[in-house]
Amino acid sequence: MNTELRPIIQIGNPTLRQKAAWVDDVHDPAIQELIDDLITTVAKANGVGIASPQVAQSYRLFIVASRPNARYPHAPQMEPTAMINPKIVSHSSEVVKDWEGCLSVPGIRGLVPRYQAIEVEYTDRYGNLQKQELTNFVARIFQHEFDHLDGVIFIDRVQSTLEMITEQEYQKLVSGNTK
Template sequence: MTEPREIIQLGNPVLRETAGPVENPLSESIQTLIDDLIATGVAANGVGIAAPQVAQPYCLLVVASRPTLRYPHAPFMEPTPMLNPQIISHSSEVVKGWEGCLSVPGIRGLVPRYQSIEIEYTDRFGEIQRKELTDFVARIFQHEYDHLSGKVFLDRVETSLDLITEQEYQKLLIA
């Protein structure tokens, strides 16, 4: 049975550890973790989640862009599990955008990210995939990819002046 897992919060040392590779993508434990990550992201209104956020030290993330209260203008895509992902190349263009994190509740930051990236990853069936991601979906991937090396979006914010509360962010969406 797929169950949402507890999302660990900033301050938990596991969130700052480097994740290890997924050795057997087809193992029952990894397949269960994938399903649990998808369920956890949906339950928390997230558009992405990484295994370290549920205290699992694996190079595994899910990109699941869809409109939510937190991201009302997000494009829709099926939740996509990505095992052992890598950024192969990226655009020279960097764009700042607002990000929040399920592990850092209540705060938003204006974070610079590559506008487009080419990635490679293993899918849940053990097949190698290569894709180009742009705009918001590229931002989600880069945000989740950071979790695999123990980083959170706060580490990417250029100045504390680029931080606001979730409440103030919601006012920006209405304006």
């Protein structure tokens, strides 16, 4: 399998603000190649998720790939999962604020309110409809990536600029080093 590291576009690029197109054929070789490339790209970038609009491919497709890494040291481990034409079927009433960053918004973190639990549906890369309940950090990743499909970036959801910090300050926060 020959995968490619794709360049990640950054805030200001108009593709990030578009509503992404429905994927009609998950078996299309170009879609399968995009999935493989996204999995490679998110791993190399120390991300826990990536949406296809972030590599300038405006499709309703993203990867959830939670695992502990330098950017998210406490993330749970899971296999990278392609989620195609996803939707949120229902959600908890409980909303939790936590820190988020984005590969398309380098150097900035923000406290973002998200549903604590969500029930989702998506088509997997093999064309099967999947239904899952996601909670906590993985639910947060899904909601963050899902927003990308509608042209929404996490900073749009931060309630106050006082709830934004640099990546450097965030790393001090998670390591307990506040100096």
